[in-house]
Amino acid sequence: MKFPRASTRPAFVLGLVLSVGGCGTYVPELREFPNYTQADTQNMIDAIVQSVRCELSHAITAVVDNDISEARLRQSKRTYSDFLGGWGAEVALTFTVVEKTSGAPSVLWTPPSPAASVFTLSTGVSGSAQATRIEKMNFFYTVAELYGLPCKGSDIRYDSFLIQNDLKIADLLLGRIGPASLGTVHTPGAGQKNVLSHEISFQIVTSGNATPMLKLVRATINPSGPLFSVGRDRTHDLLITFGPIAGGGKSLIAIAEQSHFSSQITSGVTTGFRSTLAP
Incomplete structure (x- = not known):
């Protein structure tokens, strides 16, 4: 690997810092x-959207087919996933992107002093900017239309861990069907209190900073702490709610x-707190 020359290193480092996040004064990009x-x-x-569907x-499909297969081995020959035929799934996607920038230049001044004393004067200013972008999308599917649906998720991740990932949805459904098959609970009926x-x-958080320091005879520019720092916090949230379908x-x-x-x-409240506390 070929490193940049010494004369270009400050610009090179600053470029890396700027690529981490924006200045916090414009609408952040989702990607x-x-x-x-x-x-x-x-x-x-x-x-x-394609991958989640x-x-x-x-x-x-896997949960229902497994239940049908196991029903052949049960003495009662009963299936316990039938209730899903009248259910639907409400899906909510939330994208939250927060970009932050802060600057804190400082100067340490050391004027000539008598031998018996040392006098220094430290001054500094600070400022910051933050921009937040939140986008929400909702989709509705019936379980009947999703069962056996021939589909293939995206082959590319596209900057999101919601793509090409086992989202453990089957675990949720099996967690409701399993106790019913063991006789510890009843399968959901037509009541108004059945929700999964x-x-x-x-959440991915990245940050970077740059601290160039300049020493003069009687002063030091930026003696401590970062002069310039940026951060980018992005959260991709998926919420799936299963329940009986309404009349329409x-x-x-x-x-x-x-x-x-x-x-x-x-x-939304949890994501807001996380973004506020993130560096």
Whole structure:
């Protein structure tokens, strides 16, 4: 690897710092540097939606087929996943990007002093800027349309861990069907209190700083602490709520919709706190 010459190193380091995050005074991009175009962003969103739908389909199909297969071995020949036929899945995607920039130049002045005393004067100023972008998307699927759906997720990750990842959706469904098959609980009926919720959040935080120092005869510029620092915090959150379908067939029953909405509020508050506390 060939390193830059000494004369170009300050500019090289500053370029690396700037590539980590923006200045906090404009709307952040959803994708990472240098994939900033509108087409790049749309490709990422399309890949996430496609991948999540495939994960839902694979999980539902595997759980239902496994239940049917095991029913042949049960004395009762009963299946316990039938209730899913009248259920749906509300899916919410939330993208949160926070970019921060701070600067704190300082000067340490050391004027001539008598031999019996030493006098120094330290001065400094500081400032910061922060920009936050939050985008939310909601989708609704019926379990019936997802079952056996032939699909293939994206082959490219596109800057999100929600793509090409085992989202553990099958574990959620098996966690509800398993106790019913053991006789410890009843399978969900037509009641108004049947809700399953699954949330996944991926957060990536990067930061960088630069501290050039200049020593003069009677003063030192930036003797300590970073002169300039930037940070980029991005969170991709997925919320899936399963529940019985309402009469019109286009949404979940009221209690499931309320649970979905409440989970979104909780997720937003949690993400806000994490972003505030991040460096």
